[in-house]
Amino acid sequence: MTFFVLQLIGDFHLRDIFYEMKTPRCHELAVLEKPSRVMTFQFDDEREAQKWWTVVSSSQREARKVAQSQLDVLGLKLPLAEIRQSPDAIGFQSPSTEAELLLTPTDLSTKEDLAVWLSRSIEAGDQKMAAQYATNLAKQKVPLQIQLKPLCYPKTEICMKVGVEDASASVNISTYVNAHTTIAALKQQIFHEYQFHPSIQRWIIGQCLCSDDRTVASYGIVKDGDTAFLYLLGAKQAKLTAQDPYTSNIYQPFPLLASGGDERPKYSTMPSRPNPKNGGELPTGVVQL
Template identity: 55%
Template sequence: TVTDFKLRDISYEQKSAKCHELQVPGLPGSSLEFSFDEEREGQKWWTVLSSSLREARKDVPNHGNGGAKPPVLDRPAMPPNKNSYRSLSAEAPEMPIDLCTKEELGLRLSRAIECGDQELAAQFAAALAKQKVSLQIQLKPSCYPKTEIW
């Protein structure tokens, strides 16, 4: 049976670097679990889906919800280890950029870069620049090439 769902209603969760889950809220038994052979492949899926969900939710018309803004993607703090997860849920709105602390903006910038979201990364970088925050960006050791570059 083929069933159609609105993209903005989909919930996508990264359970680990290699295990992701897709759900339709309010529909029992609707979850699909994806297992990836490589972390990089999982990251690519995360980037595509998070960008698509963000765009779908951005285009939600404001009538019918009292003029409130559409829900924003939830991006919990950077996972401290590979067993943590990131979630794209429609239920948890983010704090407006102008109310964020420097630390929160730094974390959000880091997450936007990690997810490959250039537009969001630029917004957070601009907010940090307005506060004249100096940053040091360093790659994770796993991002460095395994052999020397000549």
């Protein structure tokens, strides 16, 4: 007959520990205030180990969210001491085997938490913790989109001049943007204003072919009158078809740019520019530069 004696070996706040899955059957708990104090847990059953991991890790996330929500009500952020004690970010390790990949909880919640703490650490100037969070995200090969917040940019709107051209015609327009407007957002804006599909738009600012994820300010658009160039590909070049309902406007006259009564070839992206000498007028919404 075997007797077991239960003994309390420690009592810790969830925020004061980090819990790590070393293998599917081996977990490790460390006390943040005493890094040398580490406890190792061996499980006979992998399912039991996974259940225990799920309970502890999810409880840690919820405890941290509650603490942050209470501070959000007061308009505050977790202090750096709390950031350093974020268990998921410190304790999580990317799986090294197929078995660990199936058992380790690499769920979206954990990844989102890591991204949030990375952002807050950078804002707080905590280089050590920012590096730690970035390392954990890199171990999991998490696709990220990192952008400056709009607060980093001037708040005023910018009236940007745009020279628009396709293979057969050109016209000058203007549009309003913010310094933090990305090229991807600008493409959508021009699509809604002039029906030029994003797939046919190629933006050039300051002799640079623009990338979707960069802002207009990064290319030098910072004040009224700054200029950009928009070249429109043909629908065939952009591999768009008339059967695609989302791109059907490409084959129709554009109300803000179309000249009166002129017919265009099927794959033209822009109508001929009206000739003021012949009494033609620029359509509403088009600014002649």
